[in-house]
Amino acid sequence: MSQFFHIHPDNPQKRLICQAVEIIRRGGVIAYPTDSGYALGCGLAEKRAVETIKRIRRLDQHHNFTLMCADLSQLGLYAKVDNARFRLLKAHTPGPYTFILPATSEVPRLLLHPKRRSIGLRVPENQIARDLIAELGAPIMSVTLILPEEALPQTEAEDIRERIGHELDLIIDGGACSLETTTVVDLRDLPAQILRVGRGDPSPFADQ
DSSP: OOOOOOOOOSSSOHHHHHHHHHHTTTTEEEEOOOOOOEEEEEEETTHHHHHHHHHHHHHHTTOEEEEEESSSHHHHHHHHHOOOHHHHHTTTTSSSSEEEEBBBBOHHHHHHHHTEEEEEOOOOOHHHHHHHHHHHTTTTEEEEEEOOOOSSSSOOOHHHHHHGGGGGGGEEOOOEEEESOOEEEEEEESSOOEEESSSSGGGGGGTT
């Protein structure tokens, strides 16, 4: 059974953030709140943890994984971003968007789309997520916690504990999250393509 931390959504307790990050560093899989539902997360190069997440979500090799980044400088280490794309990203981060971009060599191969060599990237607004990334000093590999045969993300930590707690190392209860997923914007080519409409307003990308 997983550990269960109650972390304040606006003023996360430093001690618990540090303990959560140690679990990630040891190869653990966590469920944690974001600005668009709960997510499953682990360290970038943790193959066993990635396979656990794939099994829970029943994901195939074509799924675009997402790196939760602290800011644009961290994002730019893992994605190829030119000036035009940088301006778009700067205007809309942090926020409820996932951006699909060409990956750099810093992204572990096990996270890449096998044909497109692309990766999803986010800079979240949620304070718990931001504190976790800052303490870790690296992005968190993440996928939205949508269980198989369901269409909406998990929004309550207690429900996650009841349903899949035995498969996780840690669940962070940071309060209820939004039911809406992020808006997914494909920036591999311009003009941008909107792959999914969620919390983020897609209109700024319509003519880009």
